[in-house]
Amino acid sequence: MYLTDNEKAMLNGDFGEIVQKCMKVLVTLGDIYGAEKMIEINNVHSPGVSYRVAGDAGLNYVKGASLQGCFRVPTTLNTIGIDSDNWEKIGFPKEFSLKQLELVDAYKKMGAFCTNTCTPYLVGNTPMFGEHISWGESSAIAYVNSVIGARTNREGGPSALAAGVTGRVPAYGYHLDENRKGKYLIELEVDLKTDRDYAVLGYYVGQRVGKDVPVFNGIKNRPTLENLKALSAALASSGAVALYHIEGVTPETLTGKVMADNFETFKFGSEEYRKVTEKFNYDGDVDIVVLGCPHCSIVEMKQIAEQLTDKKLKSDMWVCTSRQIKSLADIMGYTKIIERAGAEVVCDTCPILCPTLDKGYERVVTTSGKLAHYMPGLWNVKTALLQLEDCINAGIDGEWRRGI
Amino acid sequence: MKSIILKGRKIVEGMVAGEALVTKEPLSFMGSINPKTGFIIERGHEIEGQCMKGKIFVFPQAKGSTGGSYMLFDVVKNDVGPIGIINIEADSIVVIGAIVAELPMVDKIDIDQIETGDYIILNATLGTVEVQKKEAI
Numbered sequence: 001m002y003l004t005d006n007e008k009a010m011l012n013g014d015f016g017e018i019v020q021k022c023m024k025v026l027v028t029l030g031d032i033y034g035a036e037k038m039i040e041i042n043n044v045h046s047p048g049v050s051y052r053v054a055g056d057a058g059l060n061y062v063k064g065a066s067l068q069g070c071f072r073v074p075t076t077l078n079t080i081g082i083d084s085d086n087w088e089k090i091g092f093p094k095e096f097s098l099k100q101l102e103l104v105d106a107y108k109k110m111g112a113f114c115t116n117t118c119t120p121y122l123v124g125n126t127p128m129f130g131e132h133i134s135w136g137e138s139s140a141i142a143y144v145n146s147v148i149g150a151r152t153n154r155e156g157g158p159s160a161l162a163a164g165v166t167g168r169v170p171a172y173g174y175h176l177d178e179n180r181k182g183k184y185l186i187e188l189e190v191d192l193k194t195d196r197d198y199a200v201l202g203y204y205v206g207q208r209v210g211k212d213v214p215v216f217n218g219i220k221n222r223p224t225l226e227n228l229k230a231l232s233a234a235l236a237s238s239g240a241v242a243l244y245h246i247e248g249v250t251p252e253t254l255t256g257k258v259m260a261d262n263f264e265t266f267k268f269g270s271e272e273y274r275k276v277t278e279k280f281n282y283d284g285d286v287d288i289v290v291l292g293c294p295h296c297s298i299v300e301m302k303q304i305a306e307q308l309t310d311k312k313l314k315s316d317m318w319v320c321t322s323r324q325i326k327s328l329a330d331i332m333g334y335t336k337i338i339e340r341a342g343a344e345v346v347c348d349t350c351p352i353l354c355p356t357l358d359k360g361y362e363r364v365v366t367t368s369g370k371l372a373h374y375m376p377g378l379w380n381v382k383t384a385l386l387q388l389e390d391c392i393n394a395g396i397d398g399e400w401r402r403g404i
Numbered sequence: 405m406k407s408i409i410l411k412g413r414k415i416v417e418g419m420v421a422g423e424a425l426v427t428k429e430p431l432s433f434m435g436s437i438n439p440k441t442g443f444i445i446e447r448g449h450e451i452e453g454q455c456m457k458g459k460i461f462v463f464p465q466a467k468g469s470t471g472g473s474y475m476l477f478d479v480v481k482n483d484v485g486p487i488g489i490i491n492i493e494a495d496s497i498v499v500i501g502a503i504v505a506e507l508p509m510v511d512k513i514d515i516d517q518i519e520t521g522d523y524i525i526l527n528a529t530l531g532t533v534e535v536q537k538k539e540a541i
Contacts, residue, residue: 028503029496032415053434053471055478061504136470156473156500173496210430211465211495240430240467240495352435353471374435374469376447 001030001170002037010166018069022162029159030170039132039171042073043150044164045120047136048157049107050081050353051100058157059103066106071164076115076125077107078137079295079353083346084116085323090344096355110164116348117322118294119229121148124324129251132175134163138236139229139294139370145243147228149251151175154242174243180252181260182215182245184208189269191220194387195230198223199369200276201268202234202241203385208266211240215258217247229294234369280372280385283402287361287381289313289343289395291388292320293350293368298328300388305334307392308341314398316359317343320350343395351375365394410513410533412490415499417529418508420488424535425459426520427451432468433475433501442484451520460524461486462515466495476501488526490515490533 003011011027013020026038048054054062080100083090087097108114115123118137127133127150135141135152144150153173155163163169173179186205192198205214214235223231223246235241244250245258252258291304296319304319319338321329326347329335335345352374365384366372372385384400394400429450431437436446442457456479466472476498479485489502494511502509508528518524518535525534 025500025503028416029499032413032494032499033496047470048474050471053469053478054474055439055481057478057481057505058474061474061477138468138470141470154470154496156470156497158473158477158504159496159500206467210467211493237468240465240497352469377435377445 001027001035007038007168016068018065019165022165025158025162026166026168026170030172033170033172035170035172037171038168039175040167041132041134041163041169043125043127043131043133044071044073044075044160045078045125045135045137045140046075046107046112046157046160046164047078047155049077049103049116050079051096051103052081052353052355054103054157059099061158062103062106062161065161065165066109069110069165071111072167073164075112075164076120077104077112079118079350080104080116080348081354082349084348090346091357093355115322115324119322122297122325123322132169134160134169136160139233141242142232142236142244143229145174146232146245146250154240180243181213182258183212183260183263184214185259185263185265186214186216187265187267188216188218189267190273195226195367196385196387198227198231199234199367199385200273202231203238203276203369203373204268204272206235206237206239206241209239209241213243213245214241215245215247219246219249223249226297226300230367230369233294237370237373277385280383281402282363282382282384283400285363285399286315286365286394287363288316288318289391290318290320290351290364290366290371291391293352293366293371296321296325298325301325301329301334302332303388304392305337307389308343309337311341311396313342313395315395317395318346318351319343320346323347352378365391365400367391406537408517408535410517410535412510412513412531412533414528414531415494415509415511416502416507418506419527419529420460420508421523421525422458422460422487424462424518424520424522424524425451425454425456426462426515426518428464430465430467431463432466432472433479433498434469434471437475437479439475439479439482440484442479456486457484459486460488460490460526462490462518464492464515466498470497472497473501477505480505480507488528490526
C-alpha cells in the first residue's frame, strides 16, 4: 500500500515505538483488506474501555501505550464497566472497579475525553457527512455511518487506539463509496411506532443480513433519533451491520443511488415481527427493568420521569445514561423523580459492560434489542423486549403478563 | 490417512495444529464467550456450552460488539483461547484481536469441509488448511 513519507517514518519508528506499533496494526489491516493508502482522520471513538471487555490483556496494552504515546486527534471513550462516581453504592466489586479506574486513567493520560458513553453523538462528538472517522461501539458505528453519513469501519480497541495515535485509517471497507451500497432491500409491511418496534426490526434484519448493508423501504413516519438509536443497536447485535440506509430518511438516500447492482429483497411483516417478540418474552415476576441501551437521550429521560411521577417501583430499575445527559436531567428535575420512584440512574456503564452482579436477578424487561440479546448469556437471565410504557408499568406492578 | 487441503487468505501468519471446533453460526467474542474459561455462553448458540481452549476455532464470521477485539486478546492471554482461527469472511473486530494476540488466522475457507473433532494443520502464512477427517484418524 502507498504510504506518505510521514507515514513511512511512523512505520520506521522515527516517532517512537508506540507510533510504530500502531502504524503496523493499521498497515496489517490495510494489507488484508486491500487498502491502497491511508486516510487522515480527525475523530476517534474508542471501544474496549470497559475492564470487563479489555481484561488484563487490554489494560496492560493501553497502559503500555500511555507510557509513550498520546492521541493526535480528538478521541472520546466508550462505555466503561462501572459508574465512576457511584460504584461502591451500586455494589460493583472493589478489585474490578480499581482496575477499571486504572484503565480510564491510562486513556485519559493519552488525551482521551472520558465521555464513557455508547452515544458519543449525543455529547458533542458529531462528525460531519462524508467525514472519515475511526469509531468503535457497534451501535454507534451503525448510527454514525447511517444516520450522519460519516465513514467508519467496525473498529476494535487496538485499531481505534492506533488511529488515535497516528491520525490515520487504512482506506478500505466503509471508507469507500463502492462498499456503501445496499445488498438487501427490506420492504416494510408493518407500521413502526415505538423504539421497541425498531429494535425488533433491527434484530430480525441483523440476523438475516450478517455484515452486509440493508436498505429499508416503506417506513411511513419519520423515525426519531431514539428510534434510530434502537435500530442501530439491534442490527449490530444479532448481526454485524455497520451501515444501513432508509429510503427518504438517511442522507445517502437523498444524495444518490444506494442499492448495489445486485441485491436481494425480503419483506418484514407481522410474521417476521412475531418471530423476534416470541424469542424475547415471558410471563411472570420482573426482577429488574433496564432502560438506556444505548444510553438514554434527554428525551428518554423526560419520558421516563413523566411516567414515574408519583409512582413507586416494585421491581429494581436501572436507567443508564451518560454523565453529560444526567447533568441535564438533574437540571430539569428528571433525575429526582426517577430516583424517588426507586430507580437507579446509572452513568458511564450498562449491564453488558459492567460485571455481573450477584443480585439474584432472573427476569429482566427492557426496550433494547441489544440488551435482550446479550443479557441472557452474560447474566443468566430471561429477557422480555417491550416498549417503554410497558417496561415501566411492569416495573411498577413487579410483573409482566403477555397480552395485557 | 484421508486429508483435504483447503486454500484461503492469510490474515495473521503462523502455523499451528490441533482439533477443530466448528460452528456454522456467526459469533461475537464479546457476549458469546466467557473470557476466563473459554466456554461459549450465548443462549441458543449452536455450540453453547462447548470450550474453545486449545482448539482451532472455525466459524463463518464475527458479529456484534466491537469489544470482541480485546476479548479475543484476553481469552488468549488467559490461556483458555483458541490456538488458531478459520473464517469464511474475516470481520475486522476478530482480525484486530488476532493481530495483537498474534493468533494464526485465515479466511476465505469453505468451512463446510470441516467438522468438530477433525485434526487441522493450519499454515496461516501460506493460507492453507489441512483437514484430517476424524473418522480417518
